[in-house]
Amino acid sequence: MADSPQTTAASQEYLEWIYRLSKEQSTVQPLDLARALSVSSASVTAMLKRLVAGDLIERTQRGITLTPEGQQIAAGVVRRHTLLERLATDVLGIPWEKADEVACQLEHYVTDEVEERLAAFLGNPTTCPHGQRIDLESPDPSRPLCELGPGETAEVVRISDEDREFLSYLAALGVRPGVRLRVESLAPFNGPMTITIGESRHAIGREAASRVRVTIETQAETQ
Ligand SMILES: [Zn+2]
Numbered sequence: 001m002a003d004s005p006q007t008t009a010a011s012q013e014y015l016e017w018i019y020r021l022s023k024e025q026s027t028v029q030p031l032d033l034a035r036a037l038s039v040s041s042a043s044v045t046a047m048l049k050r051l052v053a054g055d056l057i058e059r060t061q062r063g064i065t066l067t068p069e070g071q072q073i074a075a076g077v078v079r080r081h082t083l084l085e086r087l088a089t090d091v092l093g094i095p096w097e098k099a100d101e102v103a104c105q106l107e108h109y110v111t112d113e114v115e116e117r118l119a120a121f122l123g124n125p126t127t128c129p130h131g132q133r134i135d136l137e138s139p140d141p142s143r144p145l146c147e148l149g150p151g152e153t154a155e156v157v158r159i160s161d162e163d164r165e166f167l168s169y170l171a172a173l174g175v176r177p178g179v180r181l182r183v184e185s186l187a188p189f190n191g192p193m194t195i196t197i198g199e200s201r202h203a204i205g206r207e208a209a210s211r212v213r214v215t216i217e218t219q220a221e222t223q
Contacts, residue, residue, distance in 0.1 A: 009108035011051060080103075083115065090122065155215050156177050158177060
């Protein structure tokens with residue numbers, strides 16, 4: 001029996017997240033998926049069984065990995081997701097923080113033909129409005145902001161968490177891809193970092209800073 005569209009959408013969502021997480025961290029565990037997808041461990045277990053049976057993932061001691069077929073499906077979902085986010089923000093005027101949600105709802109229903117035309121219409125973008133790459137296999141020279149030290153300047157390239165509240169918070173600080181910032185100081189005991197963007201100074205928690213990826217422009221001088 002063929003999968004219902006509902007099942008297909010759900011399994012695609014899992015494959016997409018396994019793929020995205022595998023690029024952000026060394027291993028992907030069921031708990032990571034439960035958190036990312038806001039579902040119970042029991043749902044994750046059931047879905048992982050189906051994906052293993054469908055030969056889309058493998059489960060080893062090192063966690064969950066995609067099979068070549070699984071990766072192909074996941075890469076397609078990431079591509080469609082990215083294009084739909086661009087459509088949402090750049091064409092439809094949907095706010096930054098809502099784009100991910102809109103794309104999630106539509107990405108499973110875009111045909112190859114629509115995808116191709118959408119890409120051409122949007123001018124073949126390479127990133128989503130939050131800086132996530134359309135091709136996750138392309139090199140990623142970025143580092144998490146939390147790794148920077150005082151005096152270092154950097155350009156924001158990517159927000160690796162598209163949670164709505166988190167994006168609203170960053171938008172209020174003026175942190176978005178393309179923005180230059182300077183790290184002024186780090187509070188002790190893993191306290192907040194003080195950063196400046198243009199003329200304004202902000203404190204940003206180390207945990208939040210770990211979800212903002214930057215490329216370093218000037219390193220701090222070491223004596
Ligand atoms: Zn995005």
